[in-house]
Amino acid sequence: MWRSLVIILxxxxxxxxxxxxxxxxxxxxxxxxxxxxxxxxxxxxxxxAREATYVLVDAxxxxxxxxFVTLGGTLRDAEGRELGALRPESLRMPPGSRxxxxxxxxxxxxxPDAATADVVVKGAAVPTxxxxxxxxDGYLHHDQGKALLAANLTNDADRGGRxxxxxxxYDAAGRPLQRQxxxxxxxxxxxxVVRFVGPEGSTKGxxxxxxxxx
Numbered sequence: 001m002w003r004s005l006v007i008i009l010x011x012x013x014x015x016x017x018x019x020x021x022x023x024x025x026x027x028x029x030x031x032x033x034x035x036x037x038x039x040x041x042x043x044x045x046x047x048x049a050r051e052a053t054y055v056l057v058d059a060x061x062x063x064x065x066x067x068f069v070t071l072g073g074t075l076r077d078a079e080g081r082e083l084g085a086l087r088p089e090s091l092r093m094p095p096g097s098r099x100x101x102x103x104x105x106x107x108x109x110x111x112p113d114a115a116t117a118d119v120v121v122k123g124a125a126v127p128t129x130x131x132x133x134x135x136x137d138g139y140l141h142h143d144q145g146k147a148l149l150a151a152n153l154t155n156d157a158d159r160g161g162r163x164x165x166x167x168x169x170y171d172a173a174g175r176p177l178q179r180q181x182x183x184x185x186x187x188x189x190x191x192x193v194v195r196f197v198g199p200e201g202s203t204k205g206x207x208x209x210x211x212x213x214x
Contacts, residue, residue: 029063152193164181
């Protein structure tokens with residue numbers, strides 16, 4: 001049966017159209033996991049799909065406020081030689097939250113010799129915009145060796161929009177396995193369910209929001 005997904009961290013926010021964040025903070029408030037999972041495979045979808053090397057890495061926001069966090073870095077081979085840069089990714093992180101970042105090779109290239117990655121905080125700032133949607137009532141279910149995630153997405157805005165929702169999956173040891181996403185078309189003041197099916201071997205997961213357009 002379904003059980004409460006405590007890792008969802010309650011209500012999670014997303015921004016609508018916004019300008020650049022302000023009030024830069026100490027990047028040391030963002031703690032990057034030492035577990036960097038290197039993968040080679042398809043990234044993107046439809047006409048944007050391509051084969052590239054990418055890194056799955058968790059980060060924690062230890063600040064007392066939301067932060068708009070940007071991670072970046074470099075791929076290296078087993079001897080420590082630099083292979084290429086990683087394209088930075090930015091996510092909004094509520095206080096005390098963890099997010100799974102996906103850092104793709106900046107040249108969209110598959111690098112089979114990649115063995116590790118240097119990952120750094122490129123920026124951490126307090127967002128200047130207010131949330132316009134939230135997630136609640138998250139659940140995690142196990143079925144045939146996979147984790148299934150579900151949550152209620154609510155659009156708090158007075159107009160419809162498109163909201164990015166992420167589903168992050170981990171194995172029993174907490175090692176990142178995969179991050180999926182969907183783009184939810186949602187009307188004004190509407191609540192709808194979002195669902196994700198994890199890969200084989202997934203036992204844990206989290207659902208959180210990316211950006212939104214209206």
